[in-house]
Amino acid sequence: xxxxxxxxxxxxxxxxxxxxxxxxxxxxxxxxxxxxxxxxxxxxxxxxxxxxxxxxxxxxxxxxxxxxxxxxxxxxxxxxxxxxxxxxxxxxxxxxxxxxxxxxxxxxxxxxxxxxxxxxxxxxxxxxxxxxxxxxxxxxxxxxxxxxxxxxxxxxxxxxxxxxxxxxxxxxxxxxxxxxxxxxxxxxxxxxxxxxxxxxxxxxxxxxxxxxxxxxxxxxxxxxxxxxxxxxxxxxxxxxxxxxxxxxxxxxxxxxxxxxxxxxxxxxxxxxxxxxxxxxxxxxxxxxxxxxxxxxxxxxxxxxxxxxxxxxxxxxxxxxxxxxxxxxxxxxxxxxxxxxxxxxxxxxxxxxxxxxxxxxxxxxxxxxxxxxxxxxxxxxxxxxxxxxxxxxxxxxxxxxxxxxxxxxxxxxxxxxxxxxxxxxxxxxxxxxxxxxxxxxxxx
Amino acid sequence: xxxxxxxxxxxxxxxxxxxxxxxxxxxxxxxxxxxxxxxxxxxxxxxxxxxxxxxxxxxxxxxxxxxxxxxxxxxxxxxxxxxxxxxxxxxxxxxxxxxxxxxxxxxxxxxxxxxxxxxxxxxxxxxxxxxxxxxxxxxxxxxxxxxxxxxxxxxxxxxxxxxxxxxxxxxxxxxxxxxxxxxxxxxxxxxxxxxxxxxxxxxxxxxxxxxxxxxxxxxxxxxxxxxxxxxxxxxxxxxxxxxxxxxxxxxxxxxxxxxxxxxxxxxxxxxxxxxxxxxxxxxxxxxxxxxxxxxx
Numbered sequence: 001x002x003x004x005x006x007x008x009x010x011x012x013x014x015x016x017x018x019x020x021x022x023x024x025x026x027x028x029x030x031x032x033x034x035x036x037x038x039x040x041x042x043x044x045x046x047x048x049x050x051x052x053x054x055x056x057x058x059x060x061x062x063x064x065x066x067x068x069x070x071x072x073x074x075x076x077x078x079x080x081x082x083x084x085x086x087x088x089x090x091x092x093x094x095x096x097x098x099x100x101x102x103x104x105x106x107x108x109x110x111x112x113x114x115x116x117x118x119x120x121x122x123x124x125x126x127x128x129x130x131x132x133x134x135x136x137x138x139x140x141x142x143x144x145x146x147x148x149x150x151x152x153x154x155x156x157x158x159x160x161x162x163x164x165x166x167x168x169x170x171x172x173x174x175x176x177x178x179x180x181x182x183x184x185x186x187x188x189x190x191x192x193x194x195x196x197x198x199x200x201x202x203x204x205x206x207x208x209x210x211x212x213x214x215x216x217x218x219x220x221x222x223x224x225x226x227x228x229x230x231x232x233x234x235x236x237x238x239x240x241x242x243x244x245x246x247x248x249x250x251x252x253x254x255x256x257x258x259x260x261x262x263x264x265x266x267x268x269x270x271x272x273x274x275x276x277x278x279x280x281x282x283x284x285x286x287x288x289x290x291x292x293x294x295x296x297x298x299x300x301x302x303x304x305x306x307x308x309x310x311x312x313x314x315x316x317x318x319x320x321x322x323x324x325x326x327x328x329x330x331x332x333x334x335x336x337x338x339x340x341x342x343x344x345x346x347x348x349x350x351x352x353x354x355x356x357x358x359x360x361x362x363x364x365x366x367x368x369x370x371x372x373x374x375x376x377x378x379x380x381x382x383x384x385x386x387x388x389x390x391x392x393x394x395x396x397x398x399x400x401x402x403x404x405x406x407x408x409x410x411x412x413x414x415x416x417x418x419x420x421x422x423x424x425x426x427x428x429x430x431x432x433x434x435x436x437x438x439x440x441x442x443x
Numbered sequence: 444x445x446x447x448x449x450x451x452x453x454x455x456x457x458x459x460x461x462x463x464x465x466x467x468x469x470x471x472x473x474x475x476x477x478x479x480x481x482x483x484x485x486x487x488x489x490x491x492x493x494x495x496x497x498x499x500x501x502x503x504x505x506x507x508x509x510x511x512x513x514x515x516x517x518x519x520x521x522x523x524x525x526x527x528x529x530x531x532x533x534x535x536x537x538x539x540x541x542x543x544x545x546x547x548x549x550x551x552x553x554x555x556x557x558x559x560x561x562x563x564x565x566x567x568x569x570x571x572x573x574x575x576x577x578x579x580x581x582x583x584x585x586x587x588x589x590x591x592x593x594x595x596x597x598x599x600x601x602x603x604x605x606x607x608x609x610x611x612x613x614x615x616x617x618x619x620x621x622x623x624x625x626x627x628x629x630x631x632x633x634x635x636x637x638x639x640x641x642x643x644x645x646x647x648x649x650x651x652x653x654x655x656x657x658x659x660x661x662x663x664x665x666x667x668x669x670x671x672x673x674x675x676x677x678x679x680x681x682x683x684x685x686x687x688x689x690x691x692x693x694x695x696x697x698x699x700x701x702x703x704x705x706x707x708x709x710x711x712x713x714x715x716x717x718x719x720x721x722x723x724x725x726x727x728x729x730x731x732x733x734x735x736x737x738x739x
Contacts, residue, residue, distance in 0.1 A: 201714060229713045232666040234655050237456040238701035239713060241449050241579060257564035258658030265566070265657045269573065269582045282564070290501075291566025291657045436570070 046091035052099045054117035054126040061105025063130045066346045070130055070153060073347030074098050076334045077354035080326045087358050089365050103129050107137040114138050118145035124369045125357050132156035139167045148369045152353035157207060160396040166369060168376060168395040170353040172402050174204060175211030177302045178252045180402045181278040184416040185250050186219050188427045192275050196225035196248035198239055200255025205280055212252055224248050236266050244272045254279035261291050268295040268432050275428035289407055297440045298429025302402040305345035305385055309403055309420040316382035325355045325383040352385035409442030450702040452579035454695060459585050461694020462592035463654050465687035467667055468674040470644035476616050476681035477636035478534060480541045484549020485671050486664020488641055492648015493659045494560055500567040510649050518645025522638035530637055556661040566657030588653035596687045612636055677724050679734025689735055696720050
């Protein structure tokens, strides 16, 4: 043992650390022992232990808002699991605790925090940091220490194309952002064949729309027009004049906030009537309707999750899959109580990641990350966030569907998938001339 | 035929866009021409104008055309304040000092605006209809942006040519010491020009939203700063009306070339239009290093 310890100074401080650890462990154990009689093991036979899920999450820096929401979602899920029997492995019941560290939205911190969680805290299950960039930084370290990393805020497909085994995904990857909308159009109107794509020339929107184009071809759409515009464009009329001549039925496109608003605005100005439109990012914000007024009516867009989705134990039963975790109402009220506002989608996807770990550990009956990862291969369940199911090969999420929102009568409605929808899709959407006369999707 | 129709449609939109670009550059040229200060924070003032238009419309229902007057007043007040507090001390300082100062002021204004308006992308919809023109639809708001830009540019032109004070400004541009000996108070001319330059820039922000009433954000200025620099150089940096003509040409190239570039198979024409605008700039500078109206 002593051989492994380094120089003299190091060994001194190490001994001090060990002493502190021993004392504090004794204290904690003492407390735990005192508490144990008050929480008897449900079956009466097994013992209760604490299982830590690690979370390097942004509580400061540019992702602070998203990070805080994610962490709260994780806590709500952990609390629900603990109050509903914990995770049973053999005759041990595990209660979950989230061990969170602030990564300050920085890549360097993420890497050292993963290392710390894996080696110092001996955590085997890690909830990835927020955003694709930080998750990409975390992945190789998790892989190195063979601890599981569950991405709840990294949509990039690229992360899952690096051959990592221990990295799995809970949210929908970029390649699936626009596919749900195409499914919806196909279901509503098999004759709408002429599809156009107009999107921003950026990494994210390219990944989304190139995947959507291939998917559309499989569904039998005919691609009648496809063009990109550079970031920061102030006038899309050259593209849209061309688009009009191509006479499409359906349009998908967009990229970020500003260009998404601009695309919708200029489609209205140039009176390019379409049966359905889905724009990335911009339509999910209330500022979209404020900016466009009733010209926003009928415009759809993909979202990972929205308050108001109808995923429920009944919806799960209909699909023949298991339900796990709190209901929408429970989740909403727990979040509101803690944060004083409605949960953003980041909270729901982080909660789903915690639930997926609990479910997979119970299925594997082991705390060995390799065995849990194997158990994930054919795990399928539904939670507040929707279906969870990964591609065994890459770890990419394939069960979860993007919900499609659509502006109807001044309200943001969820119209797809059917198991989540709280309204019927408005199809075909009103024409621009009809809207000029005051028409909405509700009228 | 479709090709010709699209080319004409794009040129029409290009002309409208170009007029807004032109006006959005005049302030930059005026300040450079008179004070030899490069306003790298230019875009931030356009943003302020855009938010004035947005706020007036959303809060009080005031149409952007009326906001133009408020914008120039607010802009001139901001400009005068910046001149008194900062620029006055930097007129004779090395160029880098004023460059950095304007850069800092630009950032300050953006961050200050964020405290007021937040980081959201907002917009307003002033629906006054549109008209079918030359194979395409043009909303009246864009036509108003076009007409206002030309009228405002003309007013500025007449003011410079015909009024005494306008002539004094021109005298300072041509020869500062000469102007001083003729009894012109150079400091007052500086203050006036800087203030007017910022005023015109803030005002152009309102026109920008008449053309694009969505995507208004505190960081929207960067794109316009970049274009304004290209246009200003194209027009001959120190010449406000050179800038206006150049903006017009820039808009025509940006939109018009789209159709032509689209004829080349396998290229994304939209990305190349910016490239082409830069090529034109280079060619102009090769032939006439002072820009289009540099000598005037």
